[in-house]
Amino acid sequence: MRKLDHTDHRTRSQRTYKEALQLAMSDRVMLPDHLLTTESGLPSKSHAIRAVYDSYYWAAHSLKARAWLKAVIVFNLMLIGFDTFLDPSLLVPSLVIRGGIVTAILVALRILWGRERNQSVQGASLIAVAATILIEAGALGALGGEALFERYLTGGLFTVATAILFFPIAFSWTIAAVTLATFLYIVMLATGPVTDPVIAVFTGGFYCSAIMTFASTRKAALRSHWKSFKSKVRELRNKETLKQLNSELRLAANLDPLTGVRNRRAAQEETDRICEDDAQDVAFLMLDIDDFKTLNDKYGHAIGDDCIRQVARSIADTLRSCDLVSRYGGEEFLVVLTGANAESAFAAAERIRKSIEQLRIGGAENSIDRTTTVSIGLALRHGNEAPEGTIGRADEALYTAKRTGKNRTVIAPTPEGGVSPSPRQSELQRRKIA
Template sequence: MLKPDHTDHRIRSQRTYKEALTLAMSDRVLLPDHLLTVESRLPEMPHAVRAIYNSYYWAAHSLKARAWLQAVIILNLALIGFDAFLDPSLLAPSLIIRGGIVTTILVALWILWAREQNHAVQGASLIAVSATIMIEAAALGLLGGEALFERYLTGGLFTVATAILFFPIAFSWTICAVTLATFLYVVMLAAGPVADPLIAVFTGCFYCSAMITFASTRKAALRSHWKSFKSKVRELRDQETLEQLNVELRLAADLDPLTGVRNRRAAQEEISRICEGGAQDVAFLMLDIDDFKILNDRYGHAIGDDCIRQVARSIADNLRSRDLVSRYGGEEFLVVLRAADRDCASAAAERIRKSIEQLHIGEPGNFIDRTVTVSIGVALRHGDEAPEKTIDRADEALYAAKRAGKNRTVIAPSPADGPAPSPRRSDHQRREVA
């Protein structure tokens, strides 16, 4: 029965741990970056920050408290036989005290620690452990007589000392538990049957100093855990920033810096993914700005760049979100239409061409005195045709549109209807036709 509960608790604590870290990492208003780099103490933090940290800390360490409680429950039950071995008259009291009262209290605390509790409840649980263990040791020690009293009392104090190391609670509650255990030890030692009071006092001082040392260790551990939390949040934020930069760098590497659309390399990679995925009815549109060299020479490179930017924007505005546009050359663009038949591709090409005719290149009040047009070649991919072959056919259709007078759309014949495409045009041939 304990194993399923342990598994549920582990899953719950892991979820709480991740949620607390995610909230701390993402909320830079609540926990600014500068608070993660300067020396600070948890009590100085805003209540909301402390609440997040407490959830994180409980999730990271509550398993230790439950493991300690589980071990003490098993040990306590095993000691019933040990009590009877030392003194047979202790069997009945041990069954009642260890097996009944103390085990019930420890099991209740074990169940309590299965879920996150507020600081007061967590602290009170360690106080309950201190009082229960010390009273149990004193009661059984008294019943066992002088020979067992001091040993049982010392054993109880040692057990409480280990609890201080395992219970993830605030330092103030740790001090309360240490004080209570020490106080009960001294009072019971003074009131109980002790063979040599002087040795008992020295033994008590030794174990009390050990308790103080354990408490100091707890304080140092709490400071270390707080620093570790800040370091973890800072590391996660740095990772998030680095990932964001990597995304931006990858995006910048895929985009044409002038137009903001995909560049040729990114387009080729995306086309390969589309075609390898078995996409059907893919159409390719090859577009080239007519007489761009004349425009560039007459009006200057600034106007030429503005023309290319506006043409790219106009193409993108007339496509669906699933379609692809890329700058394929200087003034040449490649469009990939998904799920597009001949009519759809032709309509898209004409829509783009007419939209570009309406562009006004230049500054308001100083537009250039000519209309910008494009020639478009359209080719539909057939079967398992290599995308490079389809692009070649679209390029040949574009070449035909240029020869036919420009500012028009030409649809390439399918491989079965027409001759094999000519070799792909060189850059020199493109400049001649443009």
């Protein structure tokens, strides 16, 4: 059960830790970038930042507070035997105070630290620790007489000092706990059974100054934790920015700058991936704009570029989301159709060809308004044929389309030199060539 409780708390704190950092990283309005690079304390007016930081801080340090409480509970129970050894008459009081009252309070506080609480509740828990430990030490020390009183009281003050270092609370609550512990120590020292009041006062002053030093150390630790939080958020934001830049660079490296479709290198990589599955039907279309050189020479590169862009857009708009289009050369395009048989691939090629026939190149603003066409070579991949082989056959079919009149789709023969196995597809091809 104890192990389960510890595991639950660790899981909860890790989740809270990640969520707080993620929120701080993503919300630049709540936590601006300039605040991460300047020396500053925790903004007192921003409740949003404080809430996120408090969650982060609790998640990062609550395990320490619970570990401290567990150690004090165990040590406190062990002291029952020590009390009895020093003075047998302390057995019953020690069982009641240490074993009953104090243990119950410390166990309740440990349970409280199992979840994130309001800052005032967390701060009040240190006040409760200081009061419990000092009163316990004073009560049992007084019952043990002068020989034990000062030692127990000093030990209690030291225990509270260590708690100051381990409890993740705001500095104001640390000061309150130190003030209470010091006050209780001085009052008990002044009213309890001490051997030499003068020495007791000087000793008390020394230990009280020591606990004040612990408090100042705590303040420095709080500043350090805030800097660490900002550093982690800045690191996460830098990583996110770098990730976005890398993604944009990869995208730019994979796209043709003129048309916005994939370039040849990206198409080759994607085609290799698609063809890893030998069981999947894949068809390749090689397209070339008819009489493009004449268009380019007569009207200039600007019109030629506009023609290439419009053709690329028309192809992309005609295809399914699972298909691939790339600019393979100057005015040449490669289309990869996945899950396509002979008839569906031919139908897709014809849709592309007819959609391009509808384009108007140049437009009135350029004193040109003409149509354009494309020739298409279609090849179906057979078995585990290499993509380069299928593309080569599609390219040969493209040249056949060019030689037989342009503005048509020609189907490549199989790798063995035969014709397409689909009678309907062959008939469509013959009609088109005729």
